[in-house]
Amino acid sequence: MRNWRAKTAAVAVVSALALVTACSSDNEESNGNGGGGGNGGGSDLSGTLTGIGASSQQAAQEAWQAAFNTLHPGVTVNYSPDGSGAGREQFVAGGSDFSGSDAYLTDEEGELQGAIDRCGDGEFVEIPAYVSPVAVIFNLPGIDTLNLQPATIAQIFNQEITNWNDPAIAEDNPDADLPDLAITPVNRSDESGTTENFVEYLATVAPDDWPHEVSGDWPVPGGEAAQGTSGVVGAVEGGEGTIGYADASRAGELGTVAVGVGDTFVEYSPEAAAAVVEASSPVEGRGQYDFAYDIARDTTEAGVYPIVLVSYLLACTTYDDANTAELVRTYLDYVISPEGQQEAAEKAGAAPISDSLREQVQPAIDAIGAAS
Incomplete structure (x- = not known):
């Protein structure tokens, strides 16, 4: 497995739109x-x-x-x-x-x-x-966004949290009308860099809840699998209670997760993705x-989206x-x-x-x- 420990040397990889230089x-x-x-x-x-x-x-x-x-x-x-x-x-x-x-x-x-x-x-x-940020996308009627801690995301995709009204989800979303509905995780069926980036995040921030080796192949059997980004997005759109991960540009009208970072929850955006890449080596x-x-x-910095x-x-x-x-x-x-x-x-x-x-x-x- 690669060493995914965050490094301290800052590299300015991303910035605001530049003019012609x-x-x-x-x-x-x-x-x-x-x-x-x-x-x-x-x-x-x-x-x-x-x-x-x-x-x-x-x-x-x-x-x-x-x-x-x-x-x-x-x-x-x-x-x-x-x-x-x-x-x-x-x-x-x-x-x-x-x-x-x-x-x-x-x-x-x-x-x-x-x-x-x-x-x-x-x-x-x-x-x-x-x-680009990788969005955690879901399909729950009437719910556009949810706050999820890293450990909660890991347990959902590891099929340990299996219902949308689970206390771990409800605790961080007191105003959401969470249904008594089974969670259907959707993952890539093909070897994927998006998968590798997503599971790298889970393995780094929630190792106790995601004990799998980092690779481009999805490690958890039993969920719904789909080919390519379009396949994952289509499967999440076509179901109810589904949740998946995809390049944020393809999230469309699906619900998206605000990820727990330190003491806050951060929604994806190019600017928030830029903030984490700037700290990379x-x-x-x-x-x-x-x-x-x-x-x-x-x-743990506020305003930084770590799934990128x-x-x-x-x-x-x-x-x-x-x-x-x-x-x-x-x-x-x-x-x-x-x-x-x-x-x-x-x-x-x-x-x-x-x-x-x-x-x-x-x-x-x-x-x-x-x-x-």
């Missing part, structure tokens, strides 16, 4: 592709990019694809939201030009070394490009273009085909640009990455090119 402008000039903020009118790029991975990125990827196509009409970007596990597997196998993952690659199952090997003489690129011992972060899950996913894009600095390399570089350059991050914020509820993080990861994108 000199860094992105310089990058446009050096790349000559207009990926960051050019008008794209003179773009002569053409071809197709294939991406696979995290379903949490789906709404953001759709926004990025549409905006990027306006800049570069000759380019088609396909992204199949098959899940983080599929994204990592296909990237390692060479089945995608780039992939999305809601968890950084590790050596536990050989994925990190597999990605390094796939990139050959080049470097493995792993950049945080999509930051980079993982040690990674490659020069690998920007993986450990998240401070057990914060940092979703990564995976690529190589070297591709056999020069055109593919140019397309990957230009697309990723747009994704992390202020314009790209604003698209994700407006269309998918993401928290934009900070200028300081953009400056850190920009050299990795600039390094993408063709094999000599």
Whole structure:
């Protein structure tokens, strides 16, 4: 299991929406592709990019694809939201030009070394490009929000609290008309980075009530399982008394949980998610273009939402085909640009990455090119 202990070194990963910076402008000039903020009118790029991975990125990827196509009409970007596990597997196998993952690659199952090997003489690129809270969603008629302590959430998903009028729920929701109704937990059936982020939170803040190993596979049998983010949201919407977890951008009209943090309850928001990521630290011992972060899950600061996913894009600095390399570089350059991050914020509820993080990861994108 990874060491999920919160670290003290602060890394400014997320901030408020940024204006166009000199860094992105310089990058446009050096790349000559207009990926960051050019008008794209003179773009002569053409071809197709294939991406696979995290379903949490789906709404953001759709926004990025549409905006990027306006800049570069000759380019088609396909992204199949098959899940983080599929994204990592296909990237390692060479089945995608780039992939999305809601968890950084590790050596536990050989994925990190597999990605390094796939990139050959080049470097493995792993950049945080999509930051979002994970919402605990539920379907109870007439109830829009509930306060739940971390231990209560863990016991619900561990199937130890099984009814909505349980005293542990009622104590923190004295004004709610809680029904005498069975709780139906809904979890991902596929390997998922969203699952890994959610259970990482539970294992960190409620270890006595969540004694399971952290991984992307759901560890508790007997609940309702669904494929992908859309499947979980659909199952929660289609039932009564259901509860699940999903990227907050997909919560829709479902009820959502305000999570106990210290002496307060905190509802999800991009700003609250940004607050916890800002207190996180980079993982040690990674490659020069690998920007993986450990998240401070057990914060007690008011106004901080601790169930957050940092979703990564995976690529190589070297591709056999020069055109593919140019397309990957230009697309990723747009994704992390202020314009790209604003698209994700407006269309998918993401928290934009900070200028300081953009400056850190920009050299990795600039390094993408063709094999000599």
